[in-house]
Amino acid sequence: MERKNSWKTYTEEQRQEMTALCEEYKDFLSRAKTERECVTLSEQMAEAAGYERLESVIEKGGSLKAGDKVYASWMGKTIALFHIGTEPMECGLNILGAHIDSPRLDLKQNPLYEDTDLALLDTHYYGGIKKYQWTALPLALHGVVAKKDGTVVPVVIGEDPADPVLVITDLLPHLGYGQMAKKASEFIAGEDLNLLIGHEPLVLPEVDEDSLSKEEKEERAKQTKEAVKANVLKLLKDKYDIEEEDFLSAEIEVVPAGPARDLGLDRSMILGYGHDDRICAYTSLAAQLALTAPKRTAVCLLVDKEEIGSVGATGAQSRFFENAVAEVMNLAGQYSEIGVRRCLSRSHMLSSDVSAAYDPNYASVNEKKNTAYFGRGLVFNKYTGARGKSGSNDASAEYMALMRRVMDDACVFWQTAELGKVDEGGGGTIAYISANYGMKVIDSGIAVLSMHAPWEAASKADIYEGYKGYIAFQQH
Ligand code: MN
Ligand code: MN
Numbered sequence: 001m002e003r004k005n006s007w008k009t010y011t012e013e014q015r016q017e018m019t020a021l022c023e024e025y026k027d028f029l030s031r032a033k034t035e036r037e038c039v040t041l042s043e044q045m046a047e048a049a050g051y052e053r054l055e056s057v058i059e060k061g062g063s064l065k066a067g068d069k070v071y072a073s074w075m076g077k078t079i080a081l082f083h084i085g086t087e088p089m090e091c092g093l094n095i096l097g098a099h100i101d102s103p104r105l106d107l108k109q110n111p112l113y114e115d116t117d118l119a120l121l122d123t124h125y126y127g128g129i130k131k132y133q134w135t136a137l138p139l140a141l142h143g144v145v146a147k148k149d150g151t152v153v154p155v156v157i158g159e160d161p162a163d164p165v166l167v168i169t170d171l172l173p174h175l176g177y178g179q180m181a182k183k184a185s186e187f188i189a190g191e192d193l194n195l196l197i198g199h200e201p202l203v204l205p206e207v208d209e210d211s212l213s214k215e216e217k218e219e220r221a222k223q224t225k226e227a228v229k230a231n232v233l234k235l236l237k238d239k240y241d242i243e244e245e246d247f248l249s250a251e252i253e254v255v256p257a258g259p260a261r262d263l264g265l266d267r268s269m270i271l272g273y274g275h276d277d278r279i280c281a282y283t284s285l286a287a288q289l290a291l292t293a294p295k296r297t298a299v300c301l302l303v304d305k306e307e308i309g310s311v312g313a314t315g316a317q318s319r320f321f322e323n324a325v326a327e328v329m330n331l332a333g334q335y336s337e338i339g340v341r342r343c344l345s346r347s348h349m350l351s352s353d354v355s356a357a358y359d360p361n362y363a364s365v366n367e368k369k370n371t372a373y374f375g376r377g378l379v380f381n382k383y384t385g386a387r388g389k390s391g392s393n394d395a396s397a398e399y400m401a402l403m404r405r406v407m408d409d410a411c412v413f414w415q416t417a418e419l420g421k422v423d424e425g426g427g428g429t430i431a432y433i434s435a436n437y438g439m440k441v442i443d444s445g446i447a448v449l450s451m452h453a454p455w456e457a458a459s460k461a462d463i464y465e466g467y468k469g470y471i472a473f474q475q476h
Helices: 010-032 035-048 056-061 215-226 228-240 246-250 275-290 320-331 337-345 361-363 397-409 431-435 460-475
Strands: 067-074 078-083 094-101 104-115 119-128 139-146 152-157 193-200 250-256 262-263 271-274 297-303 349-350 377-380 412-416 440-443 447-451 456-459
Touching: 010 152, 010 271, 010 275, 010 460, 035 067, 035 078, 035 139, 035 275, 035 297, 056 067, 056 320, 067 320, 078 275, 078 320, 094 215, 094 275, 094 460, 104 228, 104 246, 104 275, 119 228, 119 250, 139 246, 139 447, 152 320, 193 228, 228 440, 246 250, 271 460, 275 349, 275 440, 275 447, 275 456, 297 320, 297 412, 320 337, 349 431, 349 460, 377 397, 397 440, 397 460
Parallel strands: 094 297, 094 349, 349 440, 377 412
Antiparallel strands: 067 078, 078 297, 104 119, 104 250, 119 193, 139 152, 139 250, 262 271, 271 456, 377 440, 447 456
């Protein structure tokens, strides 16, 4: 039952369509490196495609009918788009779900310190990373600083070619004998992921010490003692009007610096930060925005916090989505308690997350018949989980059969896979959470190489097939 390679079948027109989609995706991936940036960009794209903010429809006392398009976002980190169908919502939704948070390093709340004339920022990693991969590569800062006065200052440093970048230093091999003898999980400790951000000391102008107040003298003494840190703080003050205390209410993520790029001499792949899971998020979003007149109400749900268990107000376990469905049904004149329950339980969902592509360098972790391969299209995982399918949604055979029909009818290339050999490891997704409503959910997604590494790789053909598959799903 070997699945076919989609590349061999493309017409010139399909190649052009694939290339155009992938150019847009690379741009999205390069610009949206945090969940907040993903939501902001998704909102802009949605509005350009005729979507209106749910809250503004509610505020002006409006209503919704078939063909209308609205989106709701929560805390700027999760977003749901609705394209109202001709069928009553009680009949169920077609939902494309994916997550927009990616593994990274977050700045600690009290991050800044100076050591031997070097200024550093302390981090706490987020999600499953191999810590050693984060040293000795150019890094950027993305995030927000929320100030006491209510203003929120966006920060992006390290992306513009004219920007400086930051780095976590590594130990030279000459002195690394002790380090290299350790297990890979231990040779860079989480606490040692400290970002080098400055080295030049602040030089204070000469003043007559006697003319200074006690406070001014103390401040001066502090700035003299930690002059590099003082210089960094001065830069932050000048450029962003941020004080050291403002780090306490900031969310700043440390991510690989630079844009997503074509990979391979033949440009057949994309190397980028955060394919997991923006590759599924972007293709789902693009498919949602391309829809015309769906029968069943079409939804695209992009959530935060998947990498740390889908928890919190913006994770998939939050009531945000259920609440948004209730609001939309209300505006469509279809709200009732039982109506919302019927809507959710009769919904169909593709819970999309990246699959691990077969890697010839690490062949031993996979079982070849049940593995995803580059170029063979959208991946369906009937189940995920670990150690005897634990934690898995395990979609029903009947729903898998429906997906086979939908994909085949639309001439979409697709394949099935498990995450590695039995008992080799495993992983979870958001599928089981939506399945709690009783809705039909299956894990699907696009295969990547080097998943969770600073730079992940994906096939352009699979991005294209994913996009086509998502359109077919929304139209079924
Ligand atoms: Mn993921
Ligand atoms: Mn992941």
